[in-house]
Amino acid sequence: EPEVTQTPSHQVTQMGQEVILRCVPISNHLYFYWYRQILGQKVEFLVSFYNNEISEKSEIFDDRFSVERPDGSNFTLKIRSTKLEDSAMYFCASREGSGGQPQHFGDGTRLSIL
């Protein structure tokens, strides 16, 4: 069964540095998402991406965050000037089409900011 893959599984970065989290969604999917889960808290929506542009973003997704789908297969989340509070598990998800089709999630990248 096709799956969403995320790399790396764990990323350690110094505060203030830039980090790129990578995701390969399922190949025929059209809608892409990033979520994050701070340890002990709920999974929170960050951003949705469709037709090569952001369709919705949350308040968490400030100017330091950006997403890109550079080559039709990868879907990346970049965080500039990282802060301690960016430490979390980041999940990528994709969905085939509109309506009630469920999102498929990757195993996540644990981001630790030191």
Place this chain on the structure above:
Amino acid sequence: AQSVTQLDSQVPVFEEAPVELRCNYSSSVSVYLFWYVQYPNQGLQLLLKYLSGSTLVESINGFEAEFNKSQTSFHLRKPSVHISDTAEYFCAVSPTSGTYKYIFGTGTRLKVLA
């Protein structure tokens, strides 16, 4: 706006006993409802979904959930649990239009005891 409440953060239950994991939601618009399961060090896996039609939905591994519109609930049940069901369970809602982003509950950690 939508919100999801999972009142039980942890549920211990003995093997072969029944279990119910509660989920209540609030929304000013129509929503789809989902249950996801997360095993240790893995991503979120779809367990079951309610889109429309019959209010009782079932998964292939014996779980079921019932949509109750009047009580705005979508509780998850299993008549007889196994050790392998030990995991974290997340309830989520998604608006039926727009970006279909998920709003998650805080999760319920199910621990099945031998």
